Amino acid sequence: MFKINENYMKLPGSYLFSTIAKKVNAYAGANPDKEIIRLGIGDVTLPLAPSVVSALHSAVDEMADASTFKGYAPDLGYEFLRNTIVENDYAPRNCGIKADEIFISDGAKSDSGNIVDIFGDGNIIAVTDPVYPVYVDTNAMSGRTGVYNQETEMWSDVVYMPCIKENNFTPEFPEKTPDIIYLCLPNNPTGTTLPKSELQKWVDYANENGSVIIFDAAYEAYITSEDVPHSIFECEGAKTCAMEIRSFSKNAGFTGTRLGFTVIPHELKCGDIELHSLWARRHGTKFNGAPYIIQKAGEAVYSEAGKKETLDQVKYYMNNAKIIREGLIKAGYEVFGGVDAPYIWMKTPDKMTSWEFFDYLLNEKNIVGTPGSGFGPSGEGYFRLTAFGSLENTERAIKRITE
Amino acid sequence: MFKINENYMKLPGSYLFSTIAKKVNAYAGANPDKEIIRLGIGDVTLPLAPSVVSALHSAVDEMADASTFKGYAPDLGYEFLRNTIVENDYAPRNCGIKADEIFISDGAKSDSGNIVDIFGDGNIIAVTDPVYPVYVDTNAMSGRTGVYNQETEMWSDVVYMPCIKENNFTPEFPEKTPDIIYLCLPNNPTGTTLPKSELQKWVDYANENGSVIIFDAAYEAYITSEDVPHSIFECEGAKTCAMEIRSFSKNAGFTGTRLGFTVIPHELKCGDIELHSLWARRHGTKFNGAPYIIQKAGEAVYSEAGKKETLDQVKYYMNNAKIIREGLIKAGYEVFGGVDAPYIWMKTPDKMTSWEFFDYLLNEKNIVGTPGSGFGPSGEGYFRLTAFGSLENTERAIKRITE
Numbered sequence: 001m002f003k004i005n006e007n008y009m010k011l012p013g014s015y016l017f018s019t020i021a022k023k024v025n026a027y028a029g030a031n032p033d034k035e036i037i038r039l040g041i042g043d044v045t046l047p048l049a050p051s052v053v054s055a056l057h058s059a060v061d062e063m064a065d066a067s068t069f070k071g072y073a074p075d076l077g078y079e080f081l082r083n084t085i086v087e088n089d090y091a092p093r094n095c096g097i098k099a100d101e102i103f104i105s106d107g108a109k110s111d112s113g114n115i116v117d118i119f120g121d122g123n124i125i126a127v128t129d130p131v132y133p134v135y136v137d138t139n140a141m142s143g144r145t146g147v148y149n150q151e152t153e154m155w156s157d158v159v160y161m162p163c164i165k166e167n168n169f170t171p172e173f174p175e176k177t178p179d180i181i182y183l184c185l186p187n188n189p190t191g192t193t194l195p196k197s198e199l200q201k202w203v204d205y206a207n208e209n210g211s212v213i214i215f216d217a218a219y220e221a222y223i224t225s226e227d228v229p230h231s232i233f234e235c236e237g238a239k240t241c242a243m244e245i246r247s248f249s250k251n252a253g254f255t256g257t258r259l260g261f262t263v264i265p266h267e268l269k270c271g272d273i274e275l276h277s278l279w280a281r282r283h284g285t286k287f288n289g290a291p292y293i294i295q296k297a298g299e300a301v302y303s304e305a306g307k308k309e310t311l312d313q314v315k316y317y318m319n320n321a322k323i324i325r326e327g328l329i330k331a332g333y334e335v336f337g338g339v340d341a342p343y344i345w346m347k348t349p350d351k352m353t354s355w356e357f358f359d360y361l362l363n364e365k366n367i368v369g370t371p372g373s374g375f376g377p378s379g380e381g382y383f384r385l386t387a388f389g390s391l392e393n394t395e396r397a398i399k400r401i402t403e
Numbered sequence: 404m405f406k407i408n409e410n411y412m413k414l415p416g417s418y419l420f421s422t423i424a425k426k427v428n429a430y431a432g433a434n435p436d437k438e439i440i441r442l443g444i445g446d447v448t449l450p451l452a453p454s455v456v457s458a459l460h461s462a463v464d465e466m467a468d469a470s471t472f473k474g475y476a477p478d479l480g481y482e483f484l485r486n487t488i489v490e491n492d493y494a495p496r497n498c499g500i501k502a503d504e505i506f507i508s509d510g511a512k513s514d515s516g517n518i519v520d521i522f523g524d525g526n527i528i529a530v531t532d533p534v535y536p537v538y539v540d541t542n543a544m545s546g547r548t549g550v551y552n553q554e555t556e557m558w559s560d561v562v563y564m565p566c567i568k569e570n571n572f573t574p575e576f577p578e579k580t581p582d583i584i585y586l587c588l589p590n591n592p593t594g595t596t597l598p599k600s601e602l603q604k605w606v607d608y609a610n611e612n613g614s615v616i617i618f619d620a621a622y623e624a625y626i627t628s629e630d631v632p633h634s635i636f637e638c639e640g641a642k643t644c645a646m647e648i649r650s651f652s653k654n655a656g657f658t659g660t661r662l663g664f665t666v667i668p669h670e671l672k673c674g675d676i677e678l679h680s681l682w683a684r685r686h687g688t689k690f691n692g693a694p695y696i697i698q699k700a701g702e703a704v705y706s707e708a709g710k711k712e713t714l715d716q717v718k719y720y721m722n723n724a725k726i727i728r729e730g731l732i733k734a735g736y737e738v739f740g741g742v743d744a745p746y747i748w749m750k751t752p753d754k755m756t757s758w759e760f761f762d763y764l765l766n767e768k769n770i771v772g773t774p775g776s777g778f779g780p781s782g783e784g785y786f787r788l789t790a791f792g793s794l795e796n797t798e799r800a801i802k803r804i805t806e
Binding site for chain 1 (some may be wrong): 523582615694
């Protein structure tokens with residue numbers, strides 16, 4: 001008899017956002033007259049930028065003509081896109097990243113989930129707590145997280161680094177040295193981040209301890225503070241200890257269009273083995289590239305017009321963040337994030353649990369947010385709101401919450 | 404120090420088609436005046452069909468407008484596409500497959516590679532030999548294939564079921580009972596297939612032995628023989644022992660557009676556990692859906708006009724197959740396949756090895772094919788040509804080979 005991967009059975013409940021979607025659908029079904037405002041899942045609402053739309057149309061036309069039709073893409077992605085990424089994201093910041101160190105993919109979620117493939121059993125992973133649940137869940141699926149404790153909501157073999165208001169959301173070096181360190185900065189869900197001097201300490205720590213940092217920079221476009229690095233490769237020595245995952249979802253509205261990339265420098269090695277070669281092998285064997293037309297859309301994001309248009313989108317969302325942040329503060333809530341990230345992280349009122357506050361907001365205010373505890377045990381008692389709604393809905397939601 | 408997945412180091416050489424691409428690029432670089440005809444990798448050459456192009460443009464316009472913009476797709480894919488698939492591919496054949504048993508993905512290669520995730524260690528896999536290399540390679544990456552023998556080019560723990568001219572390319576039940584059986588029918592690379600009565604035997608075998616069949620039906624659109632099933636779910640009892648992987652690459656030219664799906668019936672269980680629930684969990688955690696515009700393109704493949712246009716493409720390629728098949732037979736070669744599949748499988752002449760014939764064709768005739776040995780040890784002494792070139796190039800290639 002065939003055997004399933006028993007690690008899947010250890011996973012608690014379903015994926016956070018699937019659970020939320022089910023709850024919201026149930027409420028909406030039972031209350032068809034209620035108008036629900038969704039500030040829960042980090043999904044954008046603005047349409048694709050004109051430059052991106054134009055590039056898509058033009059690429060579709062290429063696909064319609066035998067002389068310009070494109071079949072299988074190059075394993076690691078089209079050079080036009082990889083070169084543009086280097087020129088715009090890395091060269092100006094003197095990161096020393098080369099085009100052949102960029103792997104184009106169908107999104108940061110796929111990459112941050114699939115990356116577990118190239119690591120061996122027995123690696124100890126460390127995560128900031130709370131954090132995007134994909135890191136822990138995918139390691140659990142690989143049997144790398146030990147036993148789940150229903151009460152503490154913690155895995156026995158995961159190193160949790162609490163990021164709470166008491167430590168200003170700054171992770172401390174853990175007692176047990178981890179092999180793989182996930183850093184998501186600006187952080188999802190807390191919306192907080194680290195200045196370069198703090199991130200440099202983590203790079204030094206990883207190099208000293210033989211750890212690898214998986215740096216998720218999906219929200220880098222939202223950074224406004226001067227001293228916050230946009231890439232981990234701005235730090236000295238990062239190329240020997242870090243890889244970086246990037247997304248087009250939040251800077252250019254590609255949540256339903258799907259494009260991302262991972263940067264793995266050749267210098268990142270385990271002994272003599274480049275992680276680059278392992279990831280290249282995985283890409284070549286289990287993936288067949290992002291669609292040509294989507295890669296062309298990605299290139300357009302970096303055109304002069306595309307940069308301006310997508311920056312305007314980011315500003316639009318950050319204006320929402322300001323409205324949420326200031327509205328909640330004015331109403332007496334304790335609020336974090338929302339300055340270098342599109343997420344606002346708030347303490348739940350009246351010592352409500354995160355899910356109690358979720359139910360309260362959904363049932364009483366018809367607003368969907370995300371329970372902080374869904375991002376890890378230290379998220380309990382917090383709640384995430386996103387700035388990705390429309391201006392109108394954001395204003396109405398804050399009015400509903402605060403009145 | 405972090406540890407890599409050592410299983411990757413056991414893999415022999417690089418992924419077959421990456422190796423071929425490198426060889427061809429090297430030859431082309433050294434011989435810029437030579438015009439190379441590519442009948443190697445199974446990549447299509449006809450442009451996307453007009454209905455598909457029109458659906459893409461229209462979906463791009465939807466993405467350009469806030470009122471019709473689409474963010475994250477539903478976990479398992481849009482219902483409009485899943486319903487259309489059921490109505491067109493499964494209902495007419497009385498397969499009893501429901502829309503919620505369909506998982507939309509970015510392609511059959513991703514699915515056939517990622518599916519290993521949901522199975523446990525210690526499963527014995529069986530493959531027809533030769534076959535699409537992704538099945539064995541991805542199991543090797545998961546540490547499920549034992550030790551690789553450089554001489555025999557076989558893994559110690561893989562059950563190989565030779566499909567050679569001596570057994571009419573029909574796999575026999577192996578001595579050792581496998582847990583997971585990969586069947587790719589019509590077969591890549593041999594272009595041969597099984598009538599329903601033979602496939603039914605495998606379904607019965609799997610049900611009797613508690614094996615699961617991973618049925619790769621990427622080439623079903625090319626079936627012309629009446630008695631060959633298009634889906635394994637045409638067989639009695641298949642829903643309790645099989646899943647099916649389908650692609651838009653070869654029936655609709657989506658190699659560079661990326662779309663596929665996997666069908667997992669709820670009845671397919673290990674004990675009480677539905678494989679459906681595990682794959683749903685993987686989809687929800689490590690994947691974020693195929694792009695909306697691509698799913699709309701997939702829907703257009705099933706429109707009345709789309710069906711006619713893509714059928715015409717299939718006929719065009721099958722005419723190439725006929726030209727290759729008949730040309731080679733006329734020239735005295737031993738040739739198989741090319742009737743229910745776009746692949747022609749030939750014996751190499753003069754007892755050349757597969758790679759010797761590859762080099763001969765590339766260097767002397769400037770034609771790229773695929774060495775049979777790249778698909779498994781029983782492929783040695785064979786060679787694969789594909790019908791996916793243009794009519795003109797196909798005719799010229801056959802002229803070059805036979806003169």
